[in-house]
Amino acid sequence: MAFTLPALTFEYQALEPYVDTTTMQIHHTKHHQTYITNVNNALEKFPELASLGIVDLNKAVGTDKIPKELATVVRNNGGGHWNHSFFWKVLTAPTNSNGPSAELKAAIDASFGSMDDLKTKFNAAATTRFGSGWAWLGMKPDGTLGITSTPNQDNPLMPVADDHLVPILGLDVWEHAYYLKYQNRRPEYIAAFWNVVNWEQVNANFTAAVGGAVPSL
Template structure:
């Protein structure tokens, strides 16, 4: 299959003032597009990769189904493509969504005690990720919510190579390219402002699917 850069459901400036339009433009058209280009090159060099969709490629990282000579390439670029495709969907213009569904809110309260406590733990995971990586809210096997972080372009779908596997329902990019133009070294400020642009409708939908064992197929 040929991978494509997904379009956004909002303009590059729509997330301001929390995420600036210049960062969004560069992040989407340059950084994300590079992962797409490199994944297509990987498929050209190894046609059997083209028989798997993006979700499956991420889930098969660390298994013999990904050729050894392409493992790092697919892990970095297939991970980068899935992570960013997911990230764009969980963002929305400020004040345009209504918050967690009653089902998700109950699950958050059950797992963390409160919405504020969930945010605090998520923020700590995002701020504490050394170097480049991601923070995630996800549903682990058994249906309970969990918070984790991954390095580089890894994600919790890569059950064979990450410390904590789950089905992501919310993610935050904490690579410097995601925030440095506006926030410089103030990663915690970027993380805090992220909550103003979360697309809760998307998160609610991902949560409903995840409780049935279904991961986002982007």
Template sequence: MAYSLPDLPYGYDALEPFVDTQTMAIHHGKHHAAYVSNVNTAVAKFPELAGLGIEDLNRRVGTPHLPSDIATAVRNNGGGHWNHNFFWNIMCAPSSSSGPGGELKAAVEAAFGSVDEMKQRFNAAAAARFGSGWAWLVLTPEGKLEITSTPNQDNPLMASLVEAPGAPVLGLDVWEHAYYLRYQNRRPEYISAWWNVVNWEQANDFYKAAAKPRA
């Protein structure tokens, strides 16, 4: 079954004034849509991959379980599709961004000393990512929260390619197309503004799911 562009869980204008309406419309309707189209084209060449969900497909990147003919296309476009699915869901209207709480807040304070310290380290990772990429808060397989960044459309599911593999809890897109219409070259300003639209309830759910013991 082909992958599809998901509907956003809010309107294109919902993240104003921190993420502008035009950026959201282009980002979702053009950039994300292109990743979906391109990964579908790649996977269609190998029917044995047709039943894989996008998360499982990403987990195959960098392994022998992905045909070499489409490895780069899947890494770039399958990564782009999964990353953006995650990104849309980790944001919400500013009025709904309630701040960290629950199990995630406790885990962040245990790992970093405070939520503010975690944010500072996350901001530094996002600002320091050269060129295009992402910043992540990840729960590693050992149960440790770590901050990392990845180039292009790589993500922590691609265990053999990244420094800190694991389950993403927070993720920030720092490609220029995510912020340039409003913030131009002021990436740190965009990073700081982004915290106003973080969906902390969803982040807590991602954390709890990742921390749940596997059978």
């Protein structure tokens, strides 16, 4: 079954002034759609992989489940599809979120000390990711929260990742995510991101991760 572009839960202009309308429209309809088109085209030649959903496809990156001739295109484009589908869901209009739940806040305090410390560490991971990539907050195998970053369209679900987490929050730091508005000022974009985090979705992602599941898309 071919992958399709997911609808957003908000209008393209809803994240203004923190994420501009044009960037959101291009990012969703052009960049994300390209990843979907590329991975669908690649998988057409390997019907035996059709039964893998996008999560299992990402978990198979770097393993012998993915034929060598498909490895790069699946890693880049299957990763791009999962990453963006996840990313859209953790965004919302600036006034539409109430912050982390009591359970998530307790986990944040236990793992990082405070929300401010979490933001400092997350912002550093996003800022120092060389070139294109992502920053992630997620649950580690030991049940605590951790922060990592990945290059290109990798994510912490992939066996090739340096750190393995179940993501509950992610930030795209590819230049196409921010350059029209922020140009080379990536730290400014990262700081603005916190104004449009959909904490209700992050809370749900955390609950899923506690239960041992990857958040649904």
